[in-house]
Amino acid sequence: MxxxxxxxxxxxxxxxxxAQEVQKRLDNQTKPLGSLGRLEELTRIMxxxxxxxxxxxxxxxxxxxxxxHGVVEEGVSAYPQSVTAQMVLNFVNGGAAVNVLxxxxxxxxxxxxxxxxxxxPGKGFINRKIxxxxxxxxKGPAMTREQxxxxxCTGIELALDHDFDILATGDMGIGNTTPSSxxxxxxxxxxxxxxxxxxxxxxxEGLKKKIAAIKRGIEVNKPDPKDAIDILxxxxxxxxxxxAGLIIGSAIKRxxxxxxxxxxxxxxxxxxxxxxxxxxYYVLSHLSAENGxxxxxxxxxxxxxxxxxxxxxxxxxAALAMEIIDAAMHLYYEMATFDQAGVDKKIE
Amino acid sequence: MxxxxxxxxxxxxxxxxxAQEVQKRLDNQTKPLGSLGRLEELTRIMxxxxxxxxxxxxxxxxxxxxxxHGVVEEGVSAYPQSVTAQMVLNFVNGGAAVNVLxxxxxxxxxxxxxxxxxxxPGKGFINRKIxxxxxxxxKGPAMTREQxxxxxCTGIELALDHDFDILATGDMGIGNTTPSSxxxxxxxxxxxxxxxxxxxxxxxEGLKKKIAAIKRGIEVNKPDPKDAIDILxxxxxxxxxxxAGLIIGSAIKRxxxxxxxxxxxxxxxxxxxxxxxxxxYYVLSHLSAENGxxxxxxxxxxxxxxxxxxxxxxxxxAALAMEIIDAAMHLYYEMATFDQAGVDKKIE
Numbered sequence: 001m002x003x004x005x006x007x008x009x010x011x012x013x014x015x016x017x018x019a020q021e022v023q024k025r026l027d028n029q030t031k032p033l034g035s036l037g038r039l040e041e042l043t044r045i046m047x048x049x050x051x052x053x054x055x056x057x058x059x060x061x062x063x064x065x066x067x068x069h070g071v072v073e074e075g076v077s078a079y080p081q082s083v084t085a086q087m088v089l090n091f092v093n094g095g096a097a098v099n100v101l102x103x104x105x106x107x108x109x110x111x112x113x114x115x116x117x118x119x120x121p122g123k124g125f126i127n128r129k130i131x132x133x134x135x136x137x138x139k140g141p142a143m144t145r146e147q148x149x150x151x152x153c154t155g156i157e158l159a160l161d162h163d164f165d166i167l168a169t170g171d172m173g174i175g176n177t178t179p180s181s182x183x184x185x186x187x188x189x190x191x192x193x194x195x196x197x198x199x200x201x202x203x204x205e206g207l208k209k210k211i212a213a214i215k216r217g218i219e220v221n222k223p224d225p226k227d228a229i230d231i232l233x234x235x236x237x238x239x240x241x242x243x244a245g246l247i248i249g250s251a252i253k254r255x256x257x258x259x260x261x262x263x264x265x266x267x268x269x270x271x272x273x274x275x276x277x278x279x280x281y282y283v284l285s286h287l288s289a290e291n292g293x294x295x296x297x298x299x300x301x302x303x304x305x306x307x308x309x310x311x312x313x314x315x316x317x318a319a320l321a322m323e324i325i326d327a328a329m330h331l332y333y334e335m336a337t338f339d340q341a342g343v344d345k346k347i348e
Numbered sequence: 349m350x351x352x353x354x355x356x357x358x359x360x361x362x363x364x365x366x367a368q369e370v371q372k373r374l375d376n377q378t379k380p381l382g383s384l385g386r387l388e389e390l391t392r393i394m395x396x397x398x399x400x401x402x403x404x405x406x407x408x409x410x411x412x413x414x415x416x417h418g419v420v421e422e423g424v425s426a427y428p429q430s431v432t433a434q435m436v437l438n439f440v441n442g443g444a445a446v447n448v449l450x451x452x453x454x455x456x457x458x459x460x461x462x463x464x465x466x467x468x469p470g471k472g473f474i475n476r477k478i479x480x481x482x483x484x485x486x487k488g489p490a491m492t493r494e495q496x497x498x499x500x501c502t503g504i505e506l507a508l509d510h511d512f513d514i515l516a517t518g519d520m521g522i523g524n525t526t527p528s529s530x531x532x533x534x535x536x537x538x539x540x541x542x543x544x545x546x547x548x549x550x551x552x553e554g555l556k557k558k559i560a561a562i563k564r565g566i567e568v569n570k571p572d573p574k575d576a577i578d579i580l581x582x583x584x585x586x587x588x589x590x591x592a593g594l595i596i597g598s599a600i601k602r603x604x605x606x607x608x609x610x611x612x613x614x615x616x617x618x619x620x621x622x623x624x625x626x627x628x629y630y631v632l633s634h635l636s637a638e639n640g641x642x643x644x645x646x647x648x649x650x651x652x653x654x655x656x657x658x659x660x661x662x663x664x665x666a667a668l669a670m671e672i673i674d675a676a677m678h679l680y681y682e683m684a685t686f687d688q689a690g691v692d693k694k695i696e
Contacts, residue, residue, distance in 0.1 A: 030438055031445055032426070032548035036664075037637055037657025078380070078694050086691040090378055095684025097379055103682075104675050200380035201694065289385055307655060308672070309385025316384070323671055324656070327452050334451075336443025343434040346426050346549065 004149050004229075004274075007156050010252045014280040015051035019044040022053050022332075029335040030343050038305065039328035042283070046166075046329065049256045049281055056165040057329040060107035060322055062315040063158060063167065063246050064091055064098055067239035068117035068133030069175035070142065074213040077175045078201045081133075084174045085118050087314075091172070092124035097312055098170055101319035105326070107168065109315070112158060114151060115238030116173075128154045130238045134179075137217040141234045142179065148233035148241055152270070155245020159253060167250045168285070168322055169243045170315020171263040174200075177290060180266035182214045182235040184292070186225045187269050188299040192218075195292030197262075199311075228273035236270070243267025248274065251281035258325070260318040261288035261310065265296055272300065285321030286310055352497050352577075352622075355504050358600045362628040363399035367392040370401050370680075377683040378691050386653065387676035390631070394514075394677065397604045397629055405677040408455035408670055409512040410663040411594050412439055412446055413503070415587035416465035416481030417523035418490065422561040425523045426549045429481075432522050433466050435662075439520070440472035445660055446518055449667035453674070455516065457663070460506060462499060463586030464521075476502045478586050482527075485565040489582045490527065496581035496589055500618070503593020507601060515598045516633070516670055517591045518663020519611040522548075525638060528614035530562045530583040532640070534573045535617050536647040540566075543640030545610075547659075576621035584618070591615025596622065599629035606673070608666040609636035609658065613644055620648065633669030634658055 022044050027033055034040060046055040066088050072081050090096045091111040094103075102109045111125035117133035130150055134142035143151075159167060177199035185192045192214050198207055214235075221234035232241050243259075244267040250257035259268045259282050271278045284297055286306035297304055305321045338345050370392050375381055382388060394403040414436050420429050438444045439459040450457045459473035465481035478498055482490035491499075507515060525547035533540045540562050546555055562583075569582035580589050591607075592615040598605040607616045607630050619626045632645055634654035645652055653669045686693050 029445075030435065030443065031660050035548070035637075035658065035660040036445065037659065039656060039658070080692050080695060082692050086689065087378065090684060090689040090691060093684070093689065095378065095682075095689050097377075097384065097679055097683055100679050100682045101675055104678050200383070289383075305656070308387060308653075310383065310387070311385065312379050312383040320672065320675060323675070324668065327449055327668060327671070330452050331445055331448050334443075334448045335445055336438060336441070341434065341438040341441065341443050343438055344428050344430050347428060 003153055007248060007252065008275050011275050011277050013277050014048040016048055018047045018051060018053050022047045028337045030338055030341050036331060039331060042325050042328045043332045045283065046256055050254055057326060059163060059165045060105060061110055061162055061164040061167055062098060062102050062107050062170055062319055063110045063112060064170035064172060064315050065112045065114045065239035065242040066172040067115035067237050068173055069179060069237055070134050070136035071138060071178050071213055072175040073136050074138055074209055075206060076178045076210040076213055077199060079174050081117055081174050084172060085116050085120050087172050088113060088116060088120050088125055092122065096314060097316045098314035098319060101316050105319045105322045107319060107322060110162065114242045134237055137235045138213050138220060141221055142236055143233050145229060145233045148229050148236065151238045151241025152245040155242035156249040159246050159249025164255060166256050166258065166322060166325065167246060168258040168260065168315050168318035169246050169264040169267060170260050170318060171239050171243060171313045173237060173239050176237050176239065176263050178210055178214060179235055179237045179240060180263045182217055183231055183266040183269055184296045185214065186218065186223055186231050187273060188296060190295055195295060197291030228270045232270055240267045244270035247271040247278060247282050251278055257282040258285050258318040258321050260285055260315050261313055262290040262293050263313055265293065268300065286317030351501055355596060355600065356623050359623050359625050361625050362396040364396055366395045366399060366401050370395045376685045378686055378689050384679060387679060390673050390676045391680045393631065394604055398602050404513040405674060407511060407513045408453060409458055409510055410446060410450050410455050410516040410518055410667055411458045411460060411506060412518035412520060412663050413460045413462045413587035413590040414520040415463035415585050416521055417527060417585055418482045418484035419486060419526050419561055420523040421484050422486055422557055423554060424526045424558040424561055425547060427522050429465055429522050432520060433464050433468050435520050436461060436464060436468050436473055440470065444662060445664045446662035446667060449664050453667045453670045455667060455670060458510065462590045482585055485583045486561050486568060489569055490584055491581050493577060493581045496577050496584065499586045499589025500593040503590035504597035507594050507597025512603060514604050514606060514670060514673065515594060516606040516608065516663050516666035517594050517612040517615060518608050518666060519587050519591060519661045521585060521587050524585050524587065524611050526558055526562060527583055527585045527588060528611045530565055531579055531614040531617055532644045534566065534571055534579050535621060536644060538643055543643060545639030576618045580618055588615050592618035595619040595626060595630050599626055605630040606633050606666040606669050608633055608663050609661055610638040610641050611661055613641065616648065634665030
C-alpha cells in the first residue's frame with residue numbers, strides 16, 4: 001500500500017481557472033454563445049485537466065486490459081472462459097472491434113494481460129499477469145489484498161510508461177460484468193438487481209445465477225464499502241484494478257482518461273474512492289446497454305458522452321468518444337472568430 | 349407541381365430483405381450478438397437504403413443551405429439578418445464550425461444560397477436564390493406556392509447533380525427556427541409553446557414575441573396540415589424547402605440522408621409528408637438543445653444518433669453523426685469473424 005499511497009499523493013486538483021479563458025475564446029468564435037454544447041464542455045475539461053488553455057490532443061492511446069474470473073464457475077457468462085485469451089490474440093492481430101475503432105480514431109491500442117487464466121503465446125501484448133484468473137468470489141476473496149494493490153499500481157505504471165495526450169480504458173474478460181456489478185452495488189448502495197444485466201447475453205436463468213452469485217460474494221466476503229482495496233480484492237478483478245490504475249496514472253500525468261463502458265466504470269468507481277480529485281480527470285464515454293449503467297453514471301455525477309446501445313467493452317465506446325473530443329478540439333483550434341470572418345455579433 | 353410529382357414517383361421502397369444478410373454477417377464477427385447496438389442498426393439502414401449488403405460509404409457531402417426570413421421583423425432572433433450572408437462567406441472561407449467538422453469527417457461542404465436577403469459577392473458557393481428572403485408570414489404567406497415547389501425541386505436537383513454515398517443536410521438562416529417551429533406545430537399537432545425555443549439565444553421577451561409570431565402566422569395563413577406545399581409556402585423558408593428536396597433527391601438516388609438539427613428536421617417533416625417511403629431514407633443525426641426537438645423526433649419515430657446539446661445548425665450535428673456511421677461501416681468491413689480469429693462462440 002505504501003507504493004500506491006505515494007502515487008496518490010502526486011495527484012493535484014485540475015486547474016479550474018483556465019476554463020474561463022477557454023470559454024472566452026469559444027465565445028469569440030462564429031456561432032451563437034454556447035451553441036456547441038457538450039463539445040464546448042469537453043474542451044474546457046481538456047484544458048482544466050492539462051492546466052493550460054492550449055491542451056494537446058493528438059496522441060491517443062487505448063489500453064485494453066484482459067483478465068479472467070473464477071466466478072464463471074457459477075454459470076454467470078454466455079461465453080466460455082477460453083474466449084478471453086483468444087480475444088487477446090484477436091486484439092494483437094487487429095481484428096477486434098476496438099482495433100477497427102482505434103484505427104478510425106487515430107489511436108494506438110496497448111493490450112495487457114493483467115490476469116488471463118492461461119499463458120498466451122506470441123508477442124504484441126504486454127504481460128503483466130498477476131495471477132491465472134481470480135478465484136471464485138462466492139467462496140472467498142477473489143484475490144489477495146497485495147494482488148489488488150499490485151493491479152492498481154500496474155495500471156498506474158502502464159499510464160506513466162506511455163506517452164499520450166488522452167487515454168482510453170478498455171477491458172476483456174469473460175465474466176467481468178459480475179465483479180463490476182458487485183463493486184457498483186457496494187459503493188452506490190443500489191440493489192444488486194438494479195445494476196446487474198445480461199452481460200454478453202445470458203438468459204433469464206443465467207441472470208438469476210449471476211445475481212445470486214453477486215449477493216453471495218458480498219455476503220461471504222463482507223467488503224467495506226468505503227475501502228476501495230477491500231472491495232477490489234474481495235469481489236473485483238485484475239483488469240478492473242488495472243483500469244482504476246490507468247485513471248490514476250492519467251491524473252498524475254494531468255491527461256484526460258476516457259472511461260469505456262460498464263467494466264471500466266467499475267474501475268472508475270475504485271479510482272474515485274481512492275482519491276477525491278480523480279473525478280475531475282475522467283469522462284464516461286458512453287451509456288452502456290448493460291442494466292443499471294445509467295444509475296451508476298448518475299451516482300458518479302457524470303453524463304456519458306454517447307448513447308449508442310453498446311455493450312461490448314474492449315474500449316470501443318471510449319474510442320468513439322475520443323473522436324468526439326478530437327472534433328471538439330479541432331473546432332477550438334480551427335474556427336474563425338467574429339472579427340476574422342467579419343460576422344456581426346449578437347444584438348445587445 | 350408536375351415536376352415535383354415526377355420526382356416523387358421515382359422513389360422506391362428500401363430493400364428490407366437485405367437487413368437479414370447484413371445481420372448474419374455482423375453476427376459472425378468477434379463480439380457478443382448485437383453488442384454494437386446502434387452501430388449495427390446504422391449498418392443495416394445503410395444496406396437497406398442502397399439495396400445491397402455491400403453499401404458504399406466513402407463519399408460524403410454536406411449541403412449547407414442558406415435563406416433569410418421576413419419574420420425577423422417581429423424580433424424573433426438574437427442576431428441581425430446581415431449574419432446570414434456573412435456566414436455564407438465564412439463557409440466559403442472554411443472558418444465556420446461545419447467546415448471544421450466536415451474536414452474532420454472527410455466530407456465536402458456544398459454551400460447554396462437558396463434565398464439570402466442580399467446578393468453575396470464572390471465564388472465558392474452555388475447561387476440558387478429563389479428570392480431575397482421570405483416575406484413576414486405574420487402578414488401573409490412567406491412565399492408563393494410556385495416558389496415553395498421550386499425550393500423543393502432545387503434541393504432534389506442539388507442531390508441529383510452531386511456524387512455521394514451519404515448526404516448530410518445543413519442550414520443557415522437568421523430567424524429560421526421560427527418557420528421550423530411553425531411547420532412542426534402544424535404537422536405534429538403539438539402546441540406552439542411545446543416546440544418553440546430560444547434559437548440562437550433570445551431572452552424571455554423575445555421568446556414571447558416568437559411564439560406570438562408563429563401563432564399569428566398560422567392564424568393569418570391557415571395552412572392545411574396535410575398539404576406539405578401549403579405549409580411550406582405559407583410559413584416555411586427557402587432553405588427548409590431545399591432541405592426537404594435534398595432528402596427526396598437522396599432517396600431517389602438510394603443514398604442515406606443524415607438530417608442535422610431543428611431546422612433540418614422541419615425539412616424532413618415536409619419531405620415525409622410528400623411521400624410515405626421517405627422516412628426510411630433518413631436518420632436524425634442529433635437531438636438538438638432547441639426546445640421540443642425531442643417531441644418532434646418522437647413524432648417522426650426517430651431516435652437521434654447523438655445527444656450533445658448542440659444548437660448550431662449548418663450541418664454540424666450531421667457531420668458528427670456521419671463519423672459514427674463511418675465507424676459502423678468500418679466495423680462491418682474490417683472486423684474478424686469467429687472462424688478467422690479462432691474465437692469460441694456462445695455456449696448453447
